[in-house]
Amino acid sequence: MDKTHDILCIGSVLWDVIGRTDRSMRVGSDVPGRIVRVPGGVAMNIAMALARFGMRPDLLTAIGHDPAGTELMEAAKVRGIGTEHVYLSEDLPTDSYMAVEGANGLIAAIADAHSLERAGDKILRPLADGRLGTVNAPYIGPVALDGNLTTQLLREIATSPLFAKADLRVAPASPGKAERLLPLLDHPRATLYVNLEEAGLLAQTVFESSAEAAQALVEKGAHRVLVTNGGKGASLASGGDVLTQTPPEVLVARVTGAGDTFMAAHIAAEMRGVDATGALTAALEAAALYVSGDTPL
Template identity: 30%
Template sequence: MTEREQQILAILRDEPLIPQQELAERLGISRSAVAGHIMNLMQKGRILGKGYILAQQQYVLLIGGANMDICGSTQRTLHSGDSTPGRIRCSPGGVARNIAENLARLGNDARLLAVVGDDLYGRTLLDASHKAGVDVRDCWILPDEATSTYLSLHGPDGDMAVAVNDMDILQRLGPERLADKLERLRNAAALVIDCNLPEDSLQWIFAHRGDTPVFADTVSAHKCQRLRPWLAHIHTLKPNRLEAETLSGLPLHSPADAGKVADWFHRQGVQQLVLSLGEQGTCWSHIDGSRGQLAATPISVVNATGAGDALMAGIVHGQLQGWRLADSLPFAQACAALTLASPATNHPSLSTTAVANWLAQHA
């Protein structure tokens, strides 16, 4: 779907009887243009008929962090205790929210469960997510909390040099709130969680998920340890080098070590493992014994924040399409490459067409 089609679908989910003229005025385009987009959506099977009845489709439920990313970047060497000229940008972020936005831009029904404060950042996050096609109706707005914020500094190579996160609000995303969304969880085609969630929330999710496959993002070497008791319940896990070493206790110096690390995770019960090894590429493994490696494509990195979330979105998208993990990974890696080349945390023009074009150019 195009970005405009995603915007139209997001509005129709809330207002299925909205007149085309009002829709046109809200989007700032002509009524004839709206009619053309509606026709395209009907041809794609996303709208079934009069009254804008939307086609029922499988959805992904995402639970975890939604925060404002404040990113400082410089082409000069960073020096401790000194000020460095550069650029500072704010953009919507948070692991679960980022994955939700990427999934929506890839044409999937992505539904987010997150908490934000009743402040400028919170309103901006929900509005931007909604415009990207994410269903945010089940998010909670807490008037007595500040929206989660993530501050990162990036040097000339584009990689993060240091970061600070203020995510205390996530302690309010506990089992008592999640219990109200039990049916959402059990009816989802896939569940994506991140390790920003409190330990009691993770425990509740794994105890009540039913048969919904769980895709887990480890977030950091510190927070990934919250998943240790629940590895047997995870369908797909995507750690980086340090996170995989922290959980398994095994060295992961190069792709040659990936096999032993993967075997350890599979013995714990993880069905699919995707190891992000940075410049050494991506290693993947399935519990059935199939495994492989994808080399990293040389690319000029503009902003590394969000690339891992785009990779996870591509993996989940492949699962929804019924692809094998071996077929999902090239698509997912292309999602990450496009995001690395974007100054924003999420590539604003990510789509299946953009990914297909990138894959064709780098075949």
């Protein structure tokens, strides 16, 4: 089996096209700003952050065998991210994401991850054919899994012997896809990373705080969960214990990718052996640095 990586990142890898302005916006606003095109997607954002934190991530995803895909693969490689197990499709285009951000946060976004969804379980073949594992000798190690996969595929992963020994770290792609994670809610080896809105969607209620949300999800069967709430408290719950910390105050320069940075920083800290309190602190500090604009893309 391949031993050239520390963690698998499974999910969306695509191009982000993001327009940013330092002005507040509303529907119909037309303001000056900057437009950037950068590698993105939840799995890619997590992988890039993990690489910055000294880990060696490897991607399991679908990328089109087209110029955009070739460029994206090269962008991953130069960032220290493994691509040898990526499913390259001859008939599906490389996915993309488009967002508009103002001084008052994310205004709107559209995720075109249809190729990943159509590729389905083809992206998981290396976990079954011996390259990364088999049914009888499943992959051992951390796996960052994102909610851009279809509900059906996430349901299969929840019960698949291919993931029986993996340390699953799971995040929704967006609040609109949070409920896709329900099959993994009570997985005995899964840690869920959600924001307050996503936690509410999973629990079908509205929460006032991250601590309340984290405890409620554990009571619903979650093995371990981390709930963020923007600049307010973030909470880790496991069993009957809840740990809450407040992130550093910073001026917000960007928001897309902040949750992925938080997740990656937390995983990297735990892989270094940092305790629960220290790992949560490290994750909050990394996310604050990211949203302030002081972390490179």
